[in-house]
Amino acid sequence: MLKVVNLAHAYGDQQVLAGIDLSVGDGELVSVVGPSGCGKSTLLRSIAGLIKPSHGQVLINGVPVEQTPDDLAVVFQDYSRSLFPWLSAAGNVALPLRRKGMSRRARREAALAALDQVGLAGSADKYPFEMSGGMQQRVAIARALAYRPALLLMDEPFASVDAQTREDLEDLVLAVRANHNMSILLITHDIDESVYVGDRVVVLTRSPATVTESLTVDLPSPRDQIATRELEAFVRLRSEIGRLVRGRPDLVGEQ
C-alpha cells in the first residue's frame, strides 16, 4: 500500500528526517511513535504530498507521490485549524466529495452516513463552534471516512482532547477500521496509544529521525480499554518500546 524509501528532509541546514524506511500493508494500522519534535509531522506532510522531501521516495501502490494523492485523507491534530468554521458538520464532511462528481444530494447523504458512523447523527447541522473538541475531531474523522481513502493518515489525532474522549476516539478508529478496508498510518507521541491501536509500531529516534525498530503488536481483537491494557503482552510491548527510547529524556514526562 504505502512504501517510504530512504526519506530525508531538511529545513534549510537543519536536518529533520535522516533516511526513513517504512511500509504499511493493505488494511494494516501502523503507529509511528517518537519523541516530539523528532520530525513526525514532517514525515506525515511528506507522505501527504504537502511538502517535497529533500531525498527519498514515497510510493502509494507503487506510484511515486508527486502532489497530494487522490486516495488519501488526513486527520490533523488541531481540529480547530482543519475544520472550516463557516461550514456545518455535514458541510465540512461533504465539501471534499465535490471532486468525486457526486450530486448535491448524494454528497449530503454520504456526509450524514459518515457522521452517523462516528456517533454524530443528530449534529449534522451544527457548526464547529457549537461542538466540543471531541465532537469536532469526530467530524474530522467522519470527513476522512466519507472520502473513502485507501490510505488514512492521522497526525496526533487525539492529542488535543481530554483523556476520556481520547479513549472513545481510539475505539472509534478501531471500529471504523474494522468496517472499512482501510490502511491507516497513525502518528503519535504516546507509547500506550501506539500499542493499543496498532497492528505494528514503528519507533523513531529523535531528530534527525531514523527508524530504530518496527514491532508487531500481537494482541487479540477486538481490543478493550481495560482488558487489553492489562494483558501481559501489552505491558511487555509497552516496556519494550519504552526501553527503546530510554536514554532519550525528551520522551520522558512529555506533554
Place this chain on the structure above:
Amino acid sequence: MKAVAESRAGAVRPEPRRGGPLRIVWAVVSRFWLVPVVVAAWEAAARAAASIDFPPPSAIVLRMRELWLSGPPTRLFLSDDAIADLLPGLGRMFAGWLLASLVGVVAGIALGRAATAAHYVEPLIHFARAVPPPMLITLFVLLFRSSTQTQLAVIVFGVIWPVLLNSMDGARSVERGYLDTAAVFGLGRRERLLRIVLPAAAPKIFAGLRLSLSLALILMVISELVGSTDGIGYELLQAQRGFDSPGVWATILLLGLLGYVLNAVFVLVERRVLSWHVRGTRTT
C-alpha cells in the same frame, strides 16, 4: 435547521428573559432617559437664545417634515424634493461603493494570495490611500466634466483602499491548516479560492466594507457640496447659502439618520453572513 438557528440565537443571548413589565420599563428608562433631557435642554436653550442660526429641535423637525414628508400617503408621504434629493446621491454612493468593493475584494484576494506580486504594488497602494480624496475632487472635475462621473470617481477612489487592504490581509492570513486540509482533499484552485480563502477572509473583508460604507457617505456629501447640481449635499449647500438654518440642521439630521440606517442594515447583513464567526473572535 430550525433547531440550529434557535440554539445559536440562544447562545448569542445567554441571559434568560426575566421579570415583568416593570423591569422592561426600567430597562428602557435607564437606557434612554438622557435623550429627552438633552432634547428639552436644547429646546429651552434655543428658545432663550432666539438666534436664527440655532433653531430649537421642534423647528428642525417641522422643517424636515416640510421638506421631505409632505408628499401623498401613497408614496409613504415622501415629497418630490425627498425623492429628487435623496435618490441620485444615494444611487451614486451605492454604485461607487459596490464598484469599489468588487474591485477591492477581487484585487485584494488576488494580491493576498500572491505575495510576490503584492510586494510590487504595496508602496503604491499605501501612498494612494494616504492621499486625502478631497484633494482630488478638483482634478476629477477637470478630468470628467460630468458631475456624476466626478462624484463616482471621488467615491471609488476614496473607499477602495480599506476594502483592498483588508481583503489582502484576510486572504494573506488564512490559517495554514485550512489550506493543508484543502490540498489533502484535492480541492481545485477555484474551489480553494471560493470555498476556503473567501470565507476565511470574510470577517476582515466585512470590516473593510463597513469602514468604506461610512466613508462613502462622507465622500458622497463632500462631492455634492463641491461640484454637483443635485443630491443631499447640494441641498445642504443651498440651504446654507440661503441662510435657511433650520434647513441646514434638518439636512444634517437626515444625513445622521441615513448613516445610522446604513450602518444598522450592514451590521444585520454581516451578522447573518458571518453567523459562524460572531461567536468567535469578533473585535470591531
Place this chain on the structure above:
Amino acid sequence: MTGARLVRGAVGVAGFLAVAELAVRSGYLDERLLPPPTVVVREAVLLVADPEFTSGLVGTVSRWLTGLALAIAIAVPAGVLLGTVAWAERATRPLLEFLRPIPSVALIPLAILLIPDDFLMKISVIVYASLWPILINTMYGLREVDPLAKDSLRSFGFGRLAVLCRVSLPSTAPFIVTGVRLSAGIALILAISAELLAGGAEGLGVFVIRAGSGNRTDLVIAAALWAGTAGVLSNTALVAAERRLFRWHHVRSGAVT
C-alpha cells in the same frame, strides 16, 4: 521588510511611473488634462520653493495637528469616563449612536453659519470628526481589560484609581493609538474639505481650488502628492509608535486602515 521586497516595491513604483509617462507621451491620455509624471514630479519639487504652496501646507498641517491634539485631549478622558462608569455609558449610548454616523463633512456648512471665525470653524469640524474613533477605541479598549489583572491588583488592596492607572490605562493604550491613527486620516480629510468649502487665506484646499480654476492639473496632482506624503508620514509614525511601545500587545483590530 527584506531587501528583495524593497527592490520589488521600487520596481513597482518605477514601472507605474514609466507606464503613465508612456501613456501620456504616446497620446493615449490627453496631455493637457493629465500631465506626464516627469512634469508632475518637477512641479512637486518646484512647489517647495513656492511660498503660496508652502504656507498653505504649513497652515493645513498645523490645523490638522491642532485639531487632532484637541480631539485626543477631549476623547481620551471622555472615553475613560464612559468606559469605567457603567451608568454614564448606558445613558449616553443612544446619543452617541446617533451622533456618530452623521457624516462629519455635512457639519461644515453648519459650522460656517454658526462660527464666524475661520480658524475656529475649521478646527471645530476637525475636532468633531476625529473625536469618534478615539472615543470608541478607548471605550472598547477599557472593556477588553483582563478582569483577572484588575482583580489581582485589587486583591493587594489597591483602590479603583490605582487599578485604573496601573492596569486599565496601560492595557488600553494600544487601542487609543489605533484610534488616533484612524482619526488622523479622517482629520486630514476634514481639514482639506473645510478649505474647499469655506476657502480662506491659505491651505492645501485653497491652493488646489486656485490651481484647478487655472486648469493646472499638474499643480493639483503635485499638491496631492504632498498631501499623500503627509498622510504616509503620520501613518508610518503612528504605526512605528504602536510597534515600539506595545510590542507586548497583539492587537487583533478588526480593520486595517
